[in-house]
Amino acid sequence: MSPAPAPLLTVRDLRVVIGGRHILHGVDLEVAASGTTALLGRNGAGKTTTVRGILGLVPRTGSVLLAGEETVRQTTHALVRRGIGYAPEDRGVFAALSVAENLRLAERPGAGEPAYDLVHELFPELRRRARQAAGTLSGGQQQMVAIARTLLNGNRLIIADEPTKGLAPKVVTEVAQALERAAEAVPVLLVEQNLAVVRRLARHCVVLADGRTAHQGPALDLLADAEAARRLLGVGSAGHGGPARTPAGPPARTAARPAARTTEADA
Amino acid sequence: MATVVLLTFTGLGLGALYFLIASGLSLIFGLMDVLNFAHGALLSVGAYGTWWAASGHLPGAGTEGAGFALAVVFGTAVGTIAAVLLEVAVIRPLYTRPREQILATVGVGLAVPALLSAIWGADARPFPGPKALSGTFALLGAEVPLNRPVLIGVALVVLAALKLFLGRTRHGLVVRAGVEDRAMVTALGIDVRRAFTLVFAIGGAAAALGGALGGLYFGSVDPGQGTSLLIFAFVVVVTGGMGSLTGAAVASVAVGLVQQFANYYTTAGLGDVAVVVLLAALLLVRPRGLTGRLA
Numbered sequence: 147m148s149p150a151p152a153p154l155l156t157v158r159d160l161r162v163v164i165g166g167r168h169i170l171h172g173v174d175l176e177v178a179a180s181g182t183t184a185l186l187g188r189n190g191a192g193k194t195t196t197v198r199g200i201l202g203l204v205p206r207t208g209s210v211l212l213a214g215e216e217t218v219r220q221t222t223h224a225l226v227r228r229g230i231g232y233a234p235e236d237r238g239v240f241a242a243l244s245v246a247e248n249l250r251l252a253e254r255p256g257a258g259e260p261a262y263d264l265v266h267e268l269f270p271e272l273r274r275r276a277r278q279a280a281g282t283l284s285g286g287q288q289q290m291v292a293i294a295r296t297l298l299n300g301n302r303l304i305i306a307d308e309p310t311k312g313l314a315p316k317v318v319t320e321v322a323q324a325l326e327r328a329a330e331a332v333p334v335l336l337v338e339q340n341l342a343v344v345r346r347l348a349r350h351c352v353v354l355a356d357g358r359t360a361h362q363g364p365a366l367d368l369l370a371d372a373e374a375a376r377r378l379l380g381v382g383s384a385g386h387g388g389p390a391r392t393p394a395g396p397p398a399r400t401a402a403r404p405a406a407r408t409t410e411a412d413a
Numbered sequence: 414m415a416t417v418v419l420l421t422f423t424g425l426g427l428g429a430l431y432f433l434i435a436s437g438l439s440l441i442f443g444l445m446d447v448l449n450f451a452h453g454a455l456l457s458v459g460a461y462g463t464w465w466a467a468s469g470h471l472p473g474a475g476t477e478g479a480g481f482a483l484a485v486v487f488g489t490a491v492g493t494i495a496a497v498l499l500e501v502a503v504i505r506p507l508y509t510r511p512r513e514q515i516l517a518t519v520g521v522g523l524a525v526p527a528l529l530s531a532i533w534g535a536d537a538r539p540f541p542g543p544k545a546l547s548g549t550f551a552l553l554g555a556e557v558p559l560n561r562p563v564l565i566g567v568a569l570v571v572l573a574a575l576k577l578f579l580g581r582t583r584h585g586l587v588v589r590a591g592v593e594d595r596a597m598v599t600a601l602g603i604d605v606r607r608a609f610t611l612v613f614a615i616g617g618a619a620a621a622l623g624g625a626l627g628g629l630y631f632g633s634v635d636p637g638q639g640t641s642l643l644i645f646a647f648v649v650v651v652t653g654g655m656g657s658l659t660g661a662a663v664a665s666v667a668v669g670l671v672q673q674f675a676n677y678y679t680t681a682g683l684g685d686v687a688v689v690v691l692l693a694a695l696l697l698v699r700p701r702g703l704t705g706r707l708a
């Protein structure tokens with residue numbers, strides 16, 4: 147066996163304290179240099195906070211190595227410009243801006259031609275709705291905007307936080323297809339509760355519990371081990387490509403929220 | 414009728430002044446959550462800069478024609494520089510401490526008028542405007558001072574320019590997005606702090622221009638002018654919705670007109686109270702202001 151290639155992203159002992167509350171107590175994870183790495187765990191395990199910590203959107207300590215380079219002291223915008231596409235949990239779509247403006251904002255001037263061909267091929271709807279205010283889109287269409295923004299630039303890492311949450315099964319498939327396609331070219335860190343999507347996309351997985359890493363390994367191994375899946379993810383059966391079910395209940399858990407002003411550490 | 418015409422022009426002229434302050438105040442608050450109590454001081458800097466230049470201290474500047482235009486440009490430029498310095502040296506180091514930030518802007522808002530009166534005295538100084546603008550024109554039996562339509566025209570040009578900036582440029586796009594969700598703008602790889610400085614520069618320029626034109630409107634400059642106008646500009650911003658340019662324009666007109674008419678037809682001074690009553694009534698009906706969004 148040849149040695150595994152070095153991971154693209156290595157997170158060591160990531161800790162986040164917000165308002166005096168310890169939310170992450172030392173998360174370790176690696177994002178492989180190719181394919182999709184799933185970040186799993188029950189609700190409230192700290193998946194979103196981990197992603198936000200990696201990006202510097204919340205104050206954090208520890209080590210975040212991107213292609214071997216320490217980034218934990220960098221500002222969010224500087225880190226992102228090194229080649230990260232981020233689709234946040236609440237989609238982060240600017241409601242008052244048009245679809246075209248949302249995409250234009252994600253362009254990085256001076257970093258090559260934006261890949262509108264790819265975006266419009268994957269999501270033809272976005273071209274038709276270019277002038278529509280993003281706030282009037284359906285949840286699925288907003289998610290397409292969020293994913294499209296990560297595909298526009300030649301990123302070296304895409305991070306998507308529960309991109310299928312609350313979407314209709316048909317849209318879940320469409321979003322999963324887009325991510326699958328993206329992952330052929332760029333490593334993806336995917337936070338996902340829909341185990342059918344995980345099974346389809348993820349090669350590796352990291353499971354968080356109570357703000358710590360509880361498990362790392364091949365995704366299929368975990369999904370095949372019903373007992374471990376129940377213990378780590380809180381589900382009885384991992385399902386076998388069955389209908390999209392989230393372990394936390396019906397997928398309609400979050401309706402399209404207006405883009406709320408989130409906290410920030412960058413300002 | 415003549416009275417109504419005069420009151421309307423005066424109210425709109427005052428509204429134009431309010432807009433020049435409120436537009437920047439509103440953009441700054443919308444983008445940065447900073448209530449800039451020093452914004453009136455920026456107006457005063459613009460007023461004194463223009464006055465100083467037009468009084469013969471700046472070569473080429475004067476009280477007539479191109480010389481006066483140069484004085485206005487100078488006053489506006491000084492106000493813009495002051496605004497950028499304020500953002501970089503006072504606001505920026507305090508981003509993580511909003512309470513200190515407010516106190517700092519209050520401090521600057523008090524210090525600048527004190528500084529101006531220490532240098533040029535606390536009394537009002539006659540403002541040397543061009544003769545062409547000191548006259549009046551007759552309309553429906555009223556003698557309307559010419560500076561009123563000038564103020565209104567300039568405010569409209571500023572409104573149009575700001576709309577073009579916000580709607581057609583990448584910087585404007587960043588500002589509009591930042592008003593909605595600053596953190597997400599940084600997560601797209603954009604240094605939103607540069608937009609902060611830009612918005613301060615634009616707001617400072619508009620306020621300083623308001624100072625120069627306010628000199629024409631009032632016929633004099635004094636150190637407290639900016640601060641007293643700032644109070645009504647706050648009313649305008651809250652009425653129009655934080656971060657909304659159109660809201661600020663509509664609210665400026667409403668506040669200016671209500672104030673003038675109420676002051677004339679009731680006891681003088683009641684107009685100022687009426688404006689606050691208007692604000693309270695509106696906030697009961699529409700808690701987020703007239704529009705609650707930017708554009």
Ligand SMILES: Nc1ncnc2c1ncn2[C@@H]1O[C@H](COP(=O)(O)OP(=O)(O)O)[C@@H](O)[C@H]1O
Pocket residue numbers: 164165167169187188189190191192193194195196409
């Ligand atoms: N800004 C915040 N302030 C306070 N607590 C937070 C904040 N963000 C997340 N938490 C808490 O941290 C824990 C982990 O949240 P999160 O990272 O969103 O979990 P997950 O994405 O795995 O569902 C939860 O208990 C949540 O309530």
Ligand SMILES: [Mg+2]
Pocket residue numbers: 193194195235308
């Ligand atoms: Mg989450």
